Amino acid sequence: MELEVLYTSKTLDIEYNREYNYLYCNWKGFQTVDSVKGGGNKILELFRQRRCRKVLNDNRLVTGPWQGAAEWAAKEWFPAMYGAGLKHFAWVVSPSISGQLSIEKTLSEAEMKDEITCTFDSFESAHKWLVVAGTH
Numbered sequence: 001m002e003l004e005v006l007y008t009s010k011t012l013d014i015e016y017n018r019e020y021n022y023l024y025c026n027w028k029g030f031q032t033v034d035s036v037k038g039g040g041n042k043i044l045e046l047f048r049q050r051r052c053r054k055v056l057n058d059n060r061l062v063t064g065p066w067q068g069a070a071e072w073a074a075k076e077w078f079p080a081m082y083g084a085g086l087k088h089f090a091w092v093v094s095p096s097i098s099g100q101l102s103i104e105k106t107l108s109e110a111e112m113k114d115e116i117t118c119t120f121d122s123f124e125s126a127h128k129w130l131v132v133a134g135t136h
């Protein structure tokens with residue numbers, strides 16, 4: 001799998017999967033409202049530049065809650081991503097219960113279609129879903 005590094009920081013790495021035309025967003029460590037908003041805005045910027053339609057959002061390395069940014073993600077970020085052409089969003093959940101609760105809060109507050117956003121326990125299952133989703 002060929003990935004091109006587009007952005008790297010203490011809390012987020014963003015890579016582009018050329019073969020399947022998706023952004024791979026690997027969130028790392030403890031997240032704050034500022035890190036989530038800053039990272040989300042960077043994802044949106046690169047998503048627009050690459051003209052992708054899919055994102056693999058990986059939270060396996062996230063520690064702690066980020067619920068303070070959940071409403072922003074639900075009410076502002078996801079609508080902006082949809083406006084930029086998002087068709088499929090695969091979300092690998094954090095093994096941390098507090099991280100899982102933050103994801104659940106975001107999804108419960110967002111107006112989403114089930115076929116656009118799915119959660120997964122592993123990178124492999126999320127990647128496979130994106131690859132299959134891209135053929136429809």
